Amino acid sequence: MNDNAADNRLLIRDALREILRRIWPMANAVTSASDAMKLCALWVELCQNGVAAMEDVCDLAMVMHESGRAAAPIPLLGSCIATRLLARIGNQERQLEAIQTGDMRIALAFSQFDGDNQAGTLHVDSGIANGALANIEDWAVATHLLAFNHDGTCAALINRQATGLTCETTPGFAVPSLARLSLHDVRCELLSLTPEQATELVSLARLLLAARASGAARRGFELAIDYAKLREQFGQVIGHYQAIQHKLADCAVTLDVCDLMIENCANALQRGSGTFETAALFALASPGLRKVALELHHTFGAIGYAEEHELPRHFRRIHADMTRLGGAPLARLQVGRYLLENAGSLPELQSDTEAERLRGQVRNWLGKNWDEAARQTARLRPFAERDSDPVFIRALGKQGWLAVNWPKSHGGMEFSPLEQLAFVEEMHGAGVPIAPAQAGSWLIAPALIKFGTQPQRDQFLPLIASGEARLCLGYSEPQAGSDLASLRTKAIRDGDDYLITGQKLWTTLAETATHIFLAARTDLDAKPKHAGISLFIVPSNAPGVDIKPGMALYGRTFSTVFYDEVRVPAANLIGPLNGGWGVLTSALASERVLMGGNVARLKGLLESMANALQDRSDDPIVIDRLGGLTAELQAARLLVIRSVQMLQKGKPALLEGAISKLFTGDFSERFGETALELFGTSATLSEESLAAPMGGVIEQHVRASIMAVIGGGTAEIQRNLIAQRGFGLPR
Numbered sequence: 005m006n007d008n009a010a011d012n013r014l015l016i017r018d019a020l021r022e023i024l025r026r027i028w029p030m031a032n033a034v035t036s037a038s039d040a041m042k043l044c045a046l047w048v049e050l051c052q053n054g055v056a057a058m059e060d061v062c063d064l065a066m067v068m069h070e071s072g073r074a075a076a077p078i079p080l081l082g083s084c085i086a087t088r089l090l091a092r093i094g095n096q097e098r099q100l101e102a103i104q105t106g107d108m109r110i111a112l113a114f115s116q117f118d119g120d121n122q123a124g125t126l127h128v129d130s131g132i133a134n135g136a137l138a139n140i141e142d143w144a145v146a147t148h149l150l151a152f153n154h155d156g157t158c159a160a161l162i163n164r165q166a167t168g169l170t171c172e173t174t175p176g177f178a179v180p181s182l183a184r185l186s187l188h189d190v191r192c193e194l195l196s197l198t199p200e201q202a203t204e205l206v207s208l209a210r211l212l213l214a215a216r217a218s219g220a221a222r223r224g225f226e227l228a229i230d231y232a233k234l235r236e237q238f239g240q241v242i243g244h245y246q247a248i249q250h251k252l253a254d255c256a257v258t259l260d261v262c263d264l265m266i267e268n269c270a271n272a273l274q275r276g277s278g279t280f281e282t283a284a285l286f287a288l289a290s291p292g293l294r295k296v297a298l299e300l301h302h303t304f305g306a307i308g309y310a311e312e313h314e315l316p317r318h319f320r321r322i323h324a325d326m327t328r329l330g331g332a333p334l335a336r337l338q339v340g341r342y343l344l345e346n347a348g349s350l351p352e353l354q355s356d357t358e359a360e361r362l363r364g365q366v367r368n369w370l371g372k373n374w375d376e377a378a379r380q381t382a383r384l385r386p387f388a389e390r391d392s393d394p395v396f397i398r399a400l401g402k403q404g405w406l407a408v409n410w411p412k413s414h415g416g417m418e419f420s421p422l423e424q425l426a427f428v429e430e431m432h433g434a435g436v437p438i439a440p441a442q443a444g445s446w447l448i449a450p451a452l453i454k455f456g457t458q459p460q461r462d463q464f465l466p467l468i469a470s471g472e473a474r475l476c477l478g479y480s481e482p483q484a485g486s487d488l489a490s491l492r493t494k495a496i497r498d499g500d501d502y503l504i505t506g507q508k509l510w511t512t513l514a515e516t517a518t519h520i521f522l523a524a525r526t527d528l529d530a531k532p533k534h535a536g537i538s539l540f541i542v543p544s545n546a547p548g549v550d551i552k553p554g555m556a557l558y559g560r561t562f563s564t565v566f567y568d569e570v571r572v573p574a575a576n577l578i579g580p581l582n583g584g585w586g587v588l589t590s591a592l593a594s595e596r597v598l599m600g601g602n603v604a605r606l607k608g609l610l611e612s613m614a615n616a617l618q619d620r621s622d623d624p625i626v627i628d629r630l631g632g633l634t635a636e637l638q639a640a641r642l643l644v645i646r647s648v649q650m651l652q653k654g655k656p657a658l659l660e661g662a663i664s665k666l667f668t669g670d671f672s673e674r675f676g677e678t679a680l681e682l683f684g685t686s687a688t689l690s691e692e693s694l695a696a697p698m699g700g701v702i703e704q705h706v707r708a709s710i711m712a713v714i715g716g717g718t719a720e721i722q723r724n725l726i727a728q729r730g731f732g733l734p735r
């Protein structure tokens with residue numbers, strides 16, 4: 005979406021919020037929602053402001069979101085479906101105008117297209133409708149019923165007063181209640197359509213229901229955040245407790261994911277596609293938002309359980325909407341089938357032309373430099389050594405692709421963030437041995453460019469860009485993991501040098517590295533602790549460096565590295581003395597992009613799984629599980645793109661990056677566990693076993709997935725960050 009359209013939408017949203025606040029105050033929302041007259045009055049006012057004439061699907065989704073937020077059940081669903089149908093048929097100006105003014109209000113029944121096998125059936129013959137329909141919303145205020153026939157080849161538009169139409173309200177979560185209608189020889193106006201159009205309209209309805217439920221959940225979440233900052237127990241506000249912070253951080257992730265998927269669906273539907281996208285949205289949002297509703301109640305305790313509190317109405321709305329139209333089970337089924345029928349490939353998400361051009365160029369290059377023969381050779385090497393391929397790394401260097409994110413003035417390619425993402429996705433999707441170059445190219449070089457001196461840049465950047473220098477990260481210590489500021493390895497000034505003494509843990513690729521990017525304490529008494537840390541580049545063959553490799557669960561090594569009075573020239577201090585914290589955190593932008601590599605790997609794995617499971621493509625469990633994974637993958641892809649798009653606009657994406665990291669890490673583990681369920685014991689076999697499905701990659705992934713949760717800041721640290729920095733809960 006371009007910035008102007010987004011700003012415009014925000015203006016419309018604010019105006020709408022103002023009207024709702026005025027006419028539909030939250031205090032009266034429950035009683036008003038049961039009062040058809042009041043609802044009609046609200047709807048007419050909104051129609052006067054153009055709501056029923058909106059055509060853009062993103063605008064419609066925004067209105068539904070706001071109606072959910074305000075607990076104002078406006079009859080937009082039927083109105084917009086009917087408008088689309090009538091507009092397609094043509095010559096329906098009179099009815100369209102009546103819908104736009106609010107005089108004609110439509111209740112909607114999809115019957116067998118509903119996805120719910122209780123929704124009933126409609127048979128239409130020569131303008132006469134018969135049948136029984138259930139789960140009809142907006143009947144309380146409707147002037148007309150729009151009902152689809154059983155095979156989606158026509159819809160019947162029926163006047164509420166028509167003879168032969170009887171109704172019964174069916175109270176439940178939905179407010180106003182859903183209705184059941186019986187039709188006996190009822191005269192109707194026939195609107196013809198195709199099953200494809202009917203499917204598209206159901207997709208639109210799904211999107212709008214999800215948008216409304218997400219609005220209700222977002223409002224409940226905001227209330228919960230406020231409450232957590234006020235309510236005191238055991239001498240402090242409950243928002244201080246990590247259990248509450250983490251619960252709310254998880255809710256924030258779900259809400260964020262739903263918002264992104266809603267926007268993506270709306271754009272797809274606006275373009276005339278979107279069936280896959282809405283099914284993926286519903287597959288994820290249905291369980292996700294219902295879980296949010298429960299967690300919000302847990303946060304409030306008894307006070308939110310009282311019917312006079314606002315929360316129960318949001319709870320009802322979310323549950324009513326997210327079980328409609330077949331709910332999550334049908335959505336997962338549809339997404340799973342899509343994946344299997346399309347041999348594991350998913351719709352592309354990006355439309356940046358330059359990025360797509362680059363994607364093609366990278367694929368081309370990989371076709372020549374990482375062909376099947378090269379892959380075979382790599383596969384024959386022991387797993388722990390597979391990442392190390394100096395010839396390939398030097399070929400990447402020749403191409404300039406070890407410096408894709410550096411400015412041209414420093415010898416880089418200066419790809420835009422979206423181009424960088426496309427590059428990383430292609431590289432990781434193809435499973436190339438790029439890991440040894442990653443720390444140097446993506447994390448250390450940008451720090452050198454930002455904080456290094458000219459001689460430092462002249463010395464190290466060409467070596468990193470060509471692949472001759474291999475760098476690793478020496479941060480973690482026995483007492484300093486998540487709390488890195490507690491590190492104790494010290495660097496003491498001695499003439500023109502520093503003497504470094506201490507111990508580092510888990511240094512990946514230390515044994516093959518030429519240099520270590522080392523964090524050490526240069527002020528032993530600094531307060532706060534992080535103010536006494538500096539960064540050095542240490543040659544790994546310097547006297548006093550002792551590297552002891554160990555094997556990690558994922559089959560690769562990491563090392564304990566001892567530093568015994570290692571003499572390092574002061575010229576190797578990177579950035580300001582005691583200002584290392586700023587250097588360490590400067591790599592955030594790269595991390596956002598690199599996350600795209602993890603997601604691309606998962607996408608490749610899902611594709612392989614879909615192909616490996618083709619012979620079980622009728623198994624409902626296979627379809628269901630694949631559908632669930634695909635929906636989550638779609639969310640992970642959107643999260644990465646959003647962070648990268650923000651970088652493209654010069655925004656740091658701190659909160660968004662944490663959300664993306666948290667979601668992708670947890671998803672990576674769920675992915676592995678689900679794959680084990682699908683393939684059973686054989687998936688626990690390693691690549692040495694010929695019986696292992698997909699060459700043992702599932703077993704490898706299950707072991708490696710834990711790393712996605714721990715590495716780059718653990719999931720708990722991300723939750724702390726989201727709750728505290730994102731939503732202001734106390735530290």
Ligand SMILES: Cc1cc2nc3c(=O)[nH]c(=O)nc-3n(C[C@H](O)[C@H](O)[C@H](O)COP(=O)(O)OP(=O)(O)OC[C@H]3O[C@@H](n4cnc5c(N)ncnc54)[C@H](O)[C@@H]3O)c2cc1C
Nearest residue numbers: 477478479480485486487510511512556562714718720721
């Ligand atoms: C395979 C692998 C490769 C690695 N490579 C490198 C490398 O190259 N260089 C390097 O420097 N490091 C490396 N690491 C270390 C990695 O950065 C750390 O594992 C990570 O920072 C977490 O620290 P920790 O393992 O000490 O866990 P801890 O910090 O001890 O955490 C243990 C548990 O406590 C939780 N916890 C800690 N603090 C809090 C808090 N405030 N609130 C809530 N929960 C909390 C954590 O979330 C976690 O669940 C690697 C780790 C692995 C597994």
